[in-house]
Amino acid sequence: MSEQTAKLTHLDDTGSANMVDVSEKNVTSRIAVASGSVTMKPETLDLIRSGNAKKGDVIGAARIAGIMAAKKTHELIPLCHPLLLSKISVDITPDDTLPGLRVQATAKVSGQTGVEMEALTACSVACLTIYDMAKAVDRGMVIGDIKLLEKAGGKSGHWTAADGGTGGT
Template sequence: MSEFTHFDDSGNAIMVDVSEKKDTVREAVARGSISLSEECYEKVKAGEMSKGDVLGVARIAGIMGAKKTSELIPLCHILNISKVTIDFEMNDEKRMIFSTCTAKTTGKTGVEMEALTGVNISLLTIYDMCKAIDKGMIISDIKLLKKSGGKSGTWER
């Protein structure tokens, strides 16, 4: 048996069979950041971007992205997600916006990929809405902070 669960003994890509697993409440939290120029950061913070409410649009995009994870990542299971939130934190000193995505479900497999996808899509949306002013934005430090549920229980960074 391969130690990588998405490959069979012959090295072929497979979708993991979770049919024998028990349904449990599962939750995952992921976080990432985007750094912006001073001009761009101040416009986003003041709600003065010409394309509208950057963080409001990015929040909806992140939620939608999390819900579509199985369409984007080839071997992810389709999940019945019960909760997705995207929260933003502004850091004036570093001119950074942090995005945190929390995803929750009751099922046979975790929601880590959904939380990570939600963060990525929210940050990419900020980039898209701000690129006319700042093409040098940097998306970085995307990571899983916590996951709970399932056989392996709780894990925290």
């Protein structure tokens, strides 16, 4: 690993946390995809599918919460830049093999910095919203496996977890 890739970008020479200066970076089209899951009792999944959860449309509310969260990432994660996002999508799919819901969030921007944190925040908050809306019937739900699947754009190019990545770039 080179010294360039081994250095944490949010720390200055004294070890103090700072926002990265992206003013010299080129504006490019950037995309990031993150995923996660909420595992639950089969009965809870059936309740969510039926649309009869006490708090309402669990999947619809979680989708909107994820979108809203992505737009506020810079307010939640201290060193993130505010971005003019061009697209956020949150897809939530029932999966009987979990049993539970799989969440995938995609963030897009034309800008000077990546959107990995926006995709991860959207996914995380969507999962938290699912938990919140169904906790009255299943407090044992497990939120898990939140990870970056893919990022593209910028100097570091295209990266996917399928290519053997274990974290990010």
